[in-house]
Amino acid sequence: MTEFTTFEHDVLVIGAGGAGLRAAIEASAAGVSVGLICKSLLGKAHTVMAEGGMAAAMANVDDRDNWKVHFSDTMRGGQYVNNWRMAELHAKEAPDRVRELEAWGAVFDRTKDGKILQRNFGGHKYPRLAHVGDRTGLEMIRTLQDHGIHQGIEVYMEVTVVTLLKDGDRVIGALAYEREHGRFRIFKAKAVILATGGVGRAYKITSNSWEGTGDGHALAYRAGAELIDMEFIQFHPTGMVWPPSVRGILVTEGVRGEGGILKNSEGKRFMFDDIPPLYKDQTADNPEEGWLYTQGDKNARRPPELLTRDHVARCIMREVKAGRGSPHGGVYLDIAWIKEKLPNAEEHIKKKLPSMYHQFKQLADLDITTTPMEVGPTTHYIMGGVRVNADTQMSTVPGLFAAGECAAGINGANRLGGNSLSDLLVFGKRAGEHAAIFAKENSSGTVDDAEVDQAVTNALAPFEREGGENPFALQHELQDTMQDLVGIVRTESEMQQALEEVEKLKERSEHVHVPGNVDFNPAWHTALDLSNLLTVSEAITRAAIERKESRGGQYREDFPAKDAEFGKINIAIRKTDDGSMQVSRVPIPEMPAELKQIIEEMG
Amino acid sequence: MKATFKIRRGDREHGEMVDYSTEISEGMVVLDAVLQIQSEQAGDLACRWNCKAGKCGSCSAEINGMPKLMCMTRLNTLPVDEPITIEPMRAFPIEKDLVTDVSWNFEVKKKIKPFKPRPPDAPDGTWRVMQEDIDRVQEFRKCIECFLCQDVCHVLRDHEKQAEFIGPRFLVYVAALEMNPLDTEDRIADLRNEFGIGFCNITKCCTKVCPESITITDNAIIPLKERVVDEFYDPVKRLVKLFRKK
Numbered sequence: 001m002t003e004f005t006t007f008e009h010d011v012l013v014i015g016a017g018g019a020g021l022r023a024a025i026e027a028s029a030a031g032v033s034v035g036l037i038c039k040s041l042l043g044k045a046h047t048v049m050a051e052g053g054m055a056a057a058m059a060n061v062d063d064r065d066n067w068k069v070h071f072s073d074t075m076r077g078g079q080y081v082n083n084w085r086m087a088e089l090h091a092k093e094a095p096d097r098v099r100e101l102e103a104w105g106a107v108f109d110r111t112k113d114g115k116i117l118q119r120n121f122g123g124h125k126y127p128r129l130a131h132v133g134d135r136t137g138l139e140m141i142r143t144l145q146d147h148g149i150h151q152g153i154e155v156y157m158e159v160t161v162v163t164l165l166k167d168g169d170r171v172i173g174a175l176a177y178e179r180e181h182g183r184f185r186i187f188k189a190k191a192v193i194l195a196t197g198g199v200g201r202a203y204k205i206t207s208n209s210w211e212g213t214g215d216g217h218a219l220a221y222r223a224g225a226e227l228i229d230m231e232f233i234q235f236h237p238t239g240m241v242w243p244p245s246v247r248g249i250l251v252t253e254g255v256r257g258e259g260g261i262l263k264n265s266e267g268k269r270f271m272f273d274d275i276p277p278l279y280k281d282q283t284a285d286n287p288e289e290g291w292l293y294t295q296g297d298k299n300a301r302r303p304p305e306l307l308t309r310d311h312v313a314r315c316i317m318r319e320v321k322a323g324r325g326s327p328h329g330g331v332y333l334d335i336a337w338i339k340e341k342l343p344n345a346e347e348h349i350k351k352k353l354p355s356m357y358h359q360f361k362q363l364a365d366l367d368i369t370t371t372p373m374e375v376g377p378t379t380h381y382i383m384g385g386v387r388v389n390a391d392t393q394m395s396t397v398p399g400l401f402a403a404g405e406c407a408a409g410i411n412g413a414n415r416l417g418g419n420s421l422s423d424l425l426v427f428g429k430r431a432g433e434h435a436a437i438f439a440k441e442n443s444s445g446t447v448d449d450a451e452v453d454q455a456v457t458n459a460l461a462p463f464e465r466e467g468g469e470n471p472f473a474l475q476h477e478l479q480d481t482m483q484d485l486v487g488i489v490r491t492e493s494e495m496q497q498a499l500e501e502v503e504k505l506k507e508r509s510e511h512v513h514v515p516g517n518v519d520f521n522p523a524w525h526t527a528l529d530l531s532n533l534l535t536v537s538e539a540i541t542r543a544a545i546e547r548k549e550s551r552g553g554q555y556r557e558d559f560p561a562k563d564a565e566f567g568k569i570n571i572a573i574r575k576t577d578d579g580s581m582q583v584s585r586v587p588i589p590e591m592p593a594e595l596k597q598i599i600e601e602m603g
Numbered sequence: 604m605k606a607t608f609k610i611r612r613g614d615r616e617h618g619e620m621v622d623y624s625t626e627i628s629e630g631m632v633v634l635d636a637v638l639q640i641q642s643e644q645a646g647d648l649a650c651r652w653n654c655k656a657g658k659c660g661s662c663s664a665e666i667n668g669m670p671k672l673m674c675m676t677r678l679n680t681l682p683v684d685e686p687i688t689i690e691p692m693r694a695f696p697i698e699k700d701l702v703t704d705v706s707w708n709f710e711v712k713k714k715i716k717p718f719k720p721r722p723p724d725a726p727d728g729t730w731r732v733m734q735e736d737i738d739r740v741q742e743f744r745k746c747i748e749c750f751l752c753q754d755v756c757h758v759l760r761d762h763e764k765q766a767e768f769i770g771p772r773f774l775v776y777v778a779a780l781e782m783n784p785l786d787t788e789d790r791i792a793d794l795r796n797e798f799g800i801g802f803c804n805i806t807k808c809c810t811k812v813c814p815e816s817i818t819i820t821d822n823a824i825i826p827l828k829e830r831v832v833d834e835f836y837d838p839v840k841r842l843v844k845l846f847r848k849k
Contacts, residue, residue, distance in 0.1 A: 049659070115731065244628065355658065359656060
């Protein structure tokens with residue numbers, strides 16, 4: 001066999017966004033040796049794109065807030081198919097994780113009395129998002145990065161994992177390649193944490209970067225771990241729609257939190273037309289009340305623009321389909337109107353939403369302080385992922401942990417904005433802590449050389465072929481398929497068609513050819529990522545077919561209503577021994593009485 | 604409409620400018636053109652990118668000789684009737700095509716003493732800070748680490764003082780720590796002795812290229828220079844120091 005450079009750690013963290021960095025810091029603090037693999041350069045992960053803030057019931061702005069309200073909001077937003085234990089831990093621990101970030105150097109916006117400022121966001125009853133203008137994700141990743149580099153963590157930049165390595169049932173490392181020269185590396189570890197983020201690149205219109213190819217989801221699946229909730233994709237209601245080259249880039253919910261309103265081509269605020277019964281009592285019934293809410297009036301209820309993302313996205317789709325959209329197939333998001341209310345509106349908008357101002361000015365020649373933006377839904381986030389133990393974040397495979405977007409449970413059928421950054425910290429920390437414990441209790445495993453050789457041969461195959469297909473073209477075809485057939489509005493016949501298409505693309509992906517050599521070769525990277533994208537696309541589609549109802553991120557045209565029976569289960573995906581994908585329904589455990597009571601009390 | 608892009612191809616030692624013609628349309632940025640060329644004509648064309656929205660600072664390059672983010676440079680701001688040249692940042696060693704070895708920057712950061720807060724102000728472990736006291740620090744923390752300021756700094760680019768000078772990015776980083784009202788660490792001596800702040804002669808090239816519009820020279824570097832002067836060259840302070848030593 002070929003000799004590969006081998007690195008050995010107690011804990012290996014794959015992914016260096018918020019969850020991966022937080023996990024690495026925690027594991028390192030527990031006194032074990034930690035390796036951290038970044039797909040890009042350190043500090044460039046998709047976390048930098050998070051804008052609005054991190055949700056934590058610190059009650060700095062509204063003293064009625066506490067973990068119980070946050071828990072109840074999260075469960076309601078997730079339509080009650082969340083892992084209630086994760087929602088509980090998240091709500092309880094998020095405030096400490098935010099404060100800890102401040103102790104590590106994060107510089108949050110302040111309240112008048114000098115505390116961390118919190119802002120309103122969709123589905124959160126009280127102003128709850130700690131933030132820094134509209135660049136909270138950057139603040140978070142930079143803080144973790146700058147703290148992390150002094151904690152003795154070994155960082156491997158621009159390294160991509162090809163496969164997880166197992167010894168018996170246990171995961172004991174990973175095979176990866178480094179980008180610059182395409183050299184393969186073996187990482188041996190007693191515990192492995194996946195923190196690889198999302199799958200947005202399976203869709204044509206997405207807010208995700210090239211990295212979001214479902215690597216962790218696919219690696220875990222192939223290693224035998226169970227995935228759940230894969231049908232629940234979050235289409236963020238407000239992505240840019242024009243010009244074409246920026247289609248999908250995120251427009252923060254913070255715009256609506258600061259008073260921005262949605263209007264159709266007739267100038268109507270259409271969000272007032274459809275307020276779901278579950279939120280009727282919490283939602284303003286007139287524009288003035290909605291405005292007062294965004295300005296901190298405690299007696300006002302939130303404007304319908306701040307309903308949950310799944311709902312707002314569908315309302316936008318409805319307006320566009322009914323012919324009331326904007327010229328480029330979106331609707332209008334107007335923050336400029338607040339000049340009717342605030343004397344210094346222009347400065348206020350630039351201060352509160354600097355990067356949005358910047359983004360539209362530079363990419364669309366549009367001044368958001370004077371002109372409404374055109375926005376439409378964009379694939380943003382996957383609620384589904386690796387099924388984990390709520391307390392330890394260990395998957396169904398021993399030694400394999402997952403945290404952040406690639407893990408599932410906390411968000412149920414729909415994630416509330418702001419719950420992602422706090423999720424990364426809360427469960428990143430827990431994953432790091434428990435992976436370190438696992439590593440201390442277990443010895444290192446033995447790498448199967450034949451398995452490694454086979455994986456390397458497979459990975460290099462695209463160079464050996466002549467005249468095969470272009471991996472970029474295949475990726476684009478897959479994105480079109482998922483966008484058109486497994487998008488915001490789904491139906492069984494279309495999804496069956498999607499499965500057939502995915503099957504064909506799988507076969508064709510066996511024949512891709514890449515030019516050049518292994519040195520920093522994007523065509524090769526795309527070819528390798530393709531198999532992950534195909535795996536997650538199939539998982540999303542199969543799970544979506546199985547859930548014959550509409551709930552949160554899943555809207556079925558053929559089953560438009562919610563079905564109480566489906567409220568009792570999660571859809572699980574697992575690889576069978578013959579290599580096929582198995583779909584099953586797993587019952588959600590009974591919620592303890594005290595948590596039930598909280599939900600009832602919060603109404 | 605088609606436009607021509609002259610892109611630097613090759614490794615550290617051998618490189619050449621290669622012409623690619625590709626279809627352009629309304630609203631496109633330089634990165635769109637590069638990715639289109641990559642997916643249609645040159646699959647192994649290496650470039651870094653992530654967010655495509657000016658937030659991650661990965662796609663830095665020199666476009667028609669100007670250091671810029673490819674994702675934020677719209678084609679309608681360039682003379683597309685002539686070939687557009689795209690080259691890697693010149694201050695760093697080339698890895699391949701448009702990708703440079705920026706690892707030096709990550710090493711520099713490790714040398715700077717980390718944030719060390721004063722004890723919390725409140726029993727719950729939190730601090731009280733006024734917004735006006737952190738406005739300046741927040742300006743510095745907008746930095747996306749694209750390293751364009753490092754690329755354009757003549758101390759690094761032309762005089763190659765990487766061993767003695769940390770460059771504008773890290774002077775901004777030190778300024779963000781030094782001006783943070785919670786921080787108790789002292790990095791002033793390091794600025795003079797190890798970070799080479801004296802090399803900066805305030806040409807403001809860094810400020811001009813910053814995609815985040817951070818006023819690097821005026822708000823970060825000059826105040827730091829003043830602190831160094833106060834600490835080491837103030838005659839009264841020097842006298843006090845002299846007596847303390849005895």
